[in-house]
Amino acid sequence: xxxxxxxxxxxxxxxxxxxxxxxxxxxxxxxxxxxxxxxxxxxxxxxxxxxxxxxxxxxxxxxxxxxxxxxxxxxxxxxxxxxxxxxxxxxxxxxxxxxxxxxxxxxxxxxxxxxxxxxxxxxxxxxxxxxxxxxxxxxxxxxxxxxxxxxxxxxxxxxxxxxxxxxxxxxxxxxxxxxxxxxxxxxxxxxxxxxxxxxxxxxxxxxxxxxxxxxxxxxxxxxxxxxxxxxxxxxxxxxxxxxxxxxxxxxxxxxxxxxxxxxxxxxxxxxxxxxxxxxxxxxxxxxxxxxxxxxxxxxxxxxxxxxxxxxxxxxxxxxxxxxxxxxxxxxxxxxxxxxxxxxxxxxxxxxxxxxxxxxxxxxxxxxxxxxxxxxxxxxxxxxxxx
Amino acid sequence: xxxxxxxxxxxxxxxxxxxxxxxxxxxxxxxxxxxxxxxxxxxxxxxxxxxxxxxxxxxxxxxxxxxxxxxxxxxxxxxxxxxxxxxxxxxxxxxxxxxxxxxxxxxxxxxxxxxxxxxxxxxxxxxxxxxxxxxxxxxxxxxxxxxxxxxxxxxxxxxxxxxxxxxxxxxxxxxxxxxxxxxxxxxxxxxxxxxxxxxxxxxxxxxxxxxxxxxxxxxxxxxxx
Numbered sequence: 227x228x229x230x231x232x233x234x235x236x237x238x239x240x241x242x243x244x245x246x247x248x249x250x251x252x253x254x255x256x257x258x259x260x261x262x263x264x265x266x267x268x269x270x271x272x273x274x275x276x277x278x279x280x281x282x283x284x285x286x287x288x289x290x291x292x293x294x295x296x297x298x299x300x301x302x303x304x305x306x307x308x309x310x311x312x313x314x315x316x317x318x319x320x321x322x323x324x325x326x327x328x329x330x331x332x333x334x335x336x337x338x339x340x341x342x343x344x345x346x347x348x349x350x351x352x353x354x355x356x357x358x359x360x361x362x363x364x365x366x367x368x369x370x371x372x373x374x375x376x377x378x379x380x381x382x383x384x385x386x387x388x389x390x391x392x393x394x395x396x397x398x399x400x401x402x403x404x405x406x407x408x409x410x411x412x413x414x415x416x417x418x419x420x421x422x423x424x425x426x427x428x429x430x431x432x433x434x435x436x437x438x439x440x441x442x443x444x445x446x447x448x449x450x451x452x453x454x455x456x457x458x459x460x461x462x463x464x465x466x467x468x469x470x471x472x473x474x475x476x477x478x479x480x481x482x483x484x485x486x487x488x489x490x491x492x493x494x495x496x497x498x499x500x501x502x503x504x505x506x507x508x509x510x511x512x513x514x515x516x517x518x519x520x521x522x523x524x525x526x527x528x529x530x531x532x533x534x535x536x537x538x539x540x541x542x543x544x545x546x547x548x549x550x551x552x553x554x555x556x557x558x559x560x561x562x563x564x565x566x567x568x569x570x571x572x573x574x575x576x577x578x579x580x581x582x583x584x585x586x587x588x589x590x591x592x593x594x595x596x597x598x599x600x601x602x603x604x605x606x607x608x609x610x611x612x
Numbered sequence: 613x614x615x616x617x618x619x620x621x622x623x624x625x626x627x628x629x630x631x632x633x634x635x636x637x638x639x640x641x642x643x644x645x646x647x648x649x650x651x652x653x654x655x656x657x658x659x660x661x662x663x664x665x666x667x668x669x670x671x672x673x674x675x676x677x678x679x680x681x682x683x684x685x686x687x688x689x690x691x692x693x694x695x696x697x698x699x700x701x702x703x704x705x706x707x708x709x710x711x712x713x714x715x716x717x718x719x720x721x722x723x724x725x726x727x728x729x730x731x732x733x734x735x736x737x738x739x740x741x742x743x744x745x746x747x748x749x750x751x752x753x754x755x756x757x758x759x760x761x762x763x764x765x766x767x768x769x770x771x772x773x774x775x776x777x778x779x780x781x782x783x784x785x786x787x788x789x790x791x792x793x794x795x796x797x798x799x800x801x802x803x804x805x806x807x808x809x810x811x812x813x814x815x816x817x818x819x820x821x822x823x824x825x826x827x828x829x830x831x832x833x834x835x836x837x
Binding site: 231232235236239240514515517518520521522523524525606607608611 | 662704710
C-alpha cells in the first residue's frame with residue numbers, strides 16, 4: 227500500500243517556483259564557498275611565507291646589551307663600536323657551531339611585498355655575495371629555472387610566484403623600499419618557500435641582519451641563542467619560526483577566520499529570512515491542499531513528511547548544482563586570476579564545506595518553525611466549510 | 613453497515629444557549645445503496661455526514677460502522693478508515709491547483725501509481741472527461757469537470773462508503789444527473805451517501821433521509837414510496 231504523499235508532484239508541477247528556489251540556494255552555496263576559496267587562497271599563499279620559509283631561514287638583529295656590550299663601559303664611540311663588532315662576530319661563530327645551523331652571516335636585506343586576494347604581506351630577503359648565493363639556494367631547495375645567477379652588484383633572483391605577483395619579468399627592476407636603488411631581476415627561482423636572494427648595492431632601508439640558515443628542528447632562535455649563552459630581550463628583533471607563526475596566527479588566521487565567520491553568519495541570516503518568507507508564502511498558498519490530505523485520511527505526519535521531502539529534494543538539488551557551478555568558477559578563477567597572480571590555492575576545504583552544509587542544515591532547522599505552525603493549524607475540510 | 617444511536621452534536625458547549633446540530637439522531641443504513649440526505653440549510657445534514665465519516669466526533673451517542681463504534685476510535689484509526697474505506701466528495705472540489713486532473717485523482721490512491729493511473733483513466737472516462745483533459749490543471753477545467761475529477765478521486769480506492777456533500781451543486785442539470793447516475797451505479801455494491809438540498813437529484817435513491825433541526829424527520833425506502 228502506498229503510504230507516502232509524493233514530494234515529486236510539487237517539484238514537477240511548480241518548476242518556476244522550485245527553480246527560483248534552487249537557483250537562489252545554489253548561488254548562495256556558490257557565493258559562500260567562493261568567498262571561502264578566495265580568503266583561504268590568501269591564507270594558503272601567506273602560509274609559505276609565514277610558516278614554511280622561517281623553518282629554513284631566520285633574521286636576527288640583537289642589541290649590544292643582549293650581547294653583553296654596555297656603552298657605559300667604554301670611553302669612546304669607536305671603542306664601543308669595536309666591542310660590538312667583536313661580540314657580534316663571536317655570537318655568529320657560536321651560532322654557526324650550533325647543531326642544525328648551516329650558516330650564519332651578517333648581511334643587508336631588502337623588502338619584498340606579496341599581494342594576496344585580501345591583504346598584503348612583506349618579508350625580507352638577503353643580499354649576499356655572489357659566492358654565497360649557491361649555498362643559500364641549495365639550503366632553500368630553490369632552483370634557477372630561467373635567467374642566470376647574479377654576477378654584478380644589485381642583481382636579484384626572484385621566486386616565480388613572487389615575480390608573477392609583482393607582474394615582473396626577467397630584466398625588470400625591483401626597487402621596492404630600497405632607497406631608490408634598483409635591483410635588476412636576472413633569474414627566476416622555483417622554490418617551496420618563495421625564495422628570493424640578490425647581491426647588495428649600496429644601503430637599503432631594511433637594514434642589516436644576521437641571516438641564519440637553519441633546519442626545521444633548530445629554527446627557534448630564542449632557543450639557539452640561549453644554548454650559546456645569550457638571553458634575548460624584547461629589544462631584540464628575531465624573525466624566526468616562532469615570531470612568524472605568531473604573526474600568521476594574529477594577522478592572517480584570526481582575522482580571515484573572523485571575517486569568514488562574519489560573512490557566513492550574515493549570509494545565513496539573510497538566506498534564512500528569505501527562505502522563511504518564501505516558504506511561509508508557499509505553505510499559505512497550499513493550506514487547502516494540506517486540509518484535503520488530512521480529510522481524506524493522511525495524517526499530519528504524512529503531510530510533514532511530504533513537506534520535508536520536498537525541502538530535502540530542493541536543498542539537495544541546490545547543493546549539487548551549486549557544487550558544480552562552484553567547481554567551474556573555481557577552475558576559472560584558479561587558471562585566469564590566481565595563477566597569474568602567483569598565488570597558491572587549493573580547491574577542496576572539507577572543514578569549510580562542512581560549515582556551509584551545516585549552515586544549510588541550520589536553515590532547514592529554522593524552517594521547522596513555519597512548518598510546525600502550518601502543520602498544527604491544518605484543519606479538515608468540514609472545518610473550512612463551516 | 614451504519615448504526616447511528618442517539619447522536620447529538622452540540623456547538624458552543626460552554627455558552628448558555630447550546631446549539632444542537634444533531635439532536636438525538638438515530639438511523640440504520642445498509643451495506644449498499646444510494647442514500648440521499650435532504651433538509652434545509654442548518655438542518656444538520658452536513659454535520660451528520662462529517663460525524664459518520666469520522667471528521668467530527670459527536671458530543672453524545674454512538675455510530676457503529678460494521679459493529680465498531682467509530683466515535684471512540686483513536687485519530688490514527690480514524691485516518692486509516694477515511695483513507696481505506698471511505699471516499700469523499702466535498703461541496704467544493706478541493707482539487708490541488710498545481711496538479712493535473714490525473715494527479716488529483718491518484719493523489720488519494722493507496723495502490724502503486726501504474727494501477728492507479730489505469731483505474732483513474734477508467735473513472736475519468738466514465739465520468740465524461742476526455743483523455744486530453746486528463747493532463748489539464750483545474751484552472752483549465754470547468755466547474756463541472758473539476759467536480760467529476762473530485763468524484764473520481766473519491767472512488768480511486770474503491771471505498772466501501774462514499775460521502776458526497778452537495779456533489780452536484782456546481783453542475784448543470786445534465787451533468788448533475790450524469791453524476792448521480794454514476795453514483796447510483798457505484799452504489800450497487802457499495803454505500804453512497806449524498807447530502808443535498810436539491811430534491812430533484814434524489815429521484816433514484818434507495819433511501820431518502822429527511823432532516824429537520826438536527827433530527828430525523830423521515831426515512832423513506834424506495835419500496836415505501
